[in-house]
Amino acid sequence: MKRLFSILAITVMVAFGTANATTIANTSTAVTTVTTMTQDDAAPAEELGFHQELKKRFIEGGPGFMGIVLLCLILGLAIAIERIIFLNLSTTNTKKLTQDVEDALSSGGVEAAKEVCRNTKGPIASIYYQGLDRADESVEAAEKAVVAYGGVQMGQLEKNVSWISLFIALAPMLGFMGTVIGMIQAFDKIEAAGDMQPSLVAGGIKVALLTTVFGLVVAIILQIFYNYIIAKIDSIVNNMEDASITLMDLLMRHKK
Structure with a gap:
C-alpha cells in the first residue's frame, strides 16, 4: 500500500x-x-522621414518629367524671391515722404524737395522727383511727366512676374503629360505580356500619377507666391497714384 x-x-x-x-x-x-x-510588424511600420519619402517618390516618378517639374519650381521660386525682395525695398512710407517734400518746398523750394526725393528709395520718390523736375515749366508738364514715369515704374514692378505665371501653368501640364506617357507605357507592358497582371498596371499607374501630384504641388506653391506678389504690386501702385495726386496739389499750392 x-x-x-x-x-x-x-x-x-x-x-x-x-x-x-x-x-x-x-x-x-x-x-x-x-x-x-x-518586431516583424514594427519593421515595416517604421516610417521614412519627410525628405526621404519625398526623395523616394521623386525617384519613383522618373527623372525625366520630375526633373523638368523640379526645374520649374526652382526657377519660379528664384524669380518670386527676387520680386519679393525688390518689392519690399520699393515700399516707401508715403505719408512721411509727402510731409518731407512739403516741408522742403516751403523752406527751400523745388531744389530742396528734389534733394529729399534723391535721398529716398522707391518708385514713389522717383515719381516725385520727375514731377518736381518739371515744376518750373508748368503743372501740366509735371503731371505728364508723373504719368509717363509712373508707367515706367509699374513696368519695373511687374518685371519677370509673367514667368511665374508661366511656371504655374507649365508644371501641372508637364505632370499630366508624364501621367499620360506613364499610362501608355503601362498598357504597352500589358500588351507585351499578353496578360492583365495587376502588378504591371498598378506599378505603371503609380509612377504615372506621381508626376501629376508633383506638378500640382509645384503649381500650388508658386501660386501662393504669385498672389502675394500681385497683391504687393497693387498696393504699391495704389500708393503711387495717391502720391501723384498729392504731388500735383503740392505743386499747385507752391505755384500760388
Whole structure:
C-alpha cells in the first residue's frame, strides 16, 4: 500500500512538473513568437522621414518629367524671391515722404524737395522727383511727366512676374503629360505580356500619377507666391497714384 501511494505521489509530481514545464515552454514560445511578430510588424511600420519619402517618390516618378517639374519650381521660386525682395525695398512710407517734400518746398523750394526725393528709395520718390523736375515749366508738364514715369515704374514692378505665371501653368501640364506617357507605357507592358497582371498596371499607374501630384504641388506653391506678389504690386501702385495726386496739389499750392 505504501509502495502504491509512493508510485501515485511520484506520478503526480512528475505529471505536475511536466505540465509546468510544458506551460513554461509554451509560454516562452508564445512570448518569443509574439516578440518576433511584434518586431516583424514594427519593421515595416517604421516610417521614412519627410525628405526621404519625398526623395523616394521623386525617384519613383522618373527623372525625366520630375526633373523638368523640379526645374520649374526652382526657377519660379528664384524669380518670386527676387520680386519679393525688390518689392519690399520699393515700399516707401508715403505719408512721411509727402510731409518731407512739403516741408522742403516751403523752406527751400523745388531744389530742396528734389534733394529729399534723391535721398529716398522707391518708385514713389522717383515719381516725385520727375514731377518736381518739371515744376518750373508748368503743372501740366509735371503731371505728364508723373504719368509717363509712373508707367515706367509699374513696368519695373511687374518685371519677370509673367514667368511665374508661366511656371504655374507649365508644371501641372508637364505632370499630366508624364501621367499620360506613364499610362501608355503601362498598357504597352500589358500588351507585351499578353496578360492583365495587376502588378504591371498598378506599378505603371503609380509612377504615372506621381508626376501629376508633383506638378500640382509645384503649381500650388508658386501660386501662393504669385498672389502675394500681385497683391504687393497693387498696393504699391495704389500708393503711387495717391502720391501723384498729392504731388500735383503740392505743386499747385507752391505755384500760388
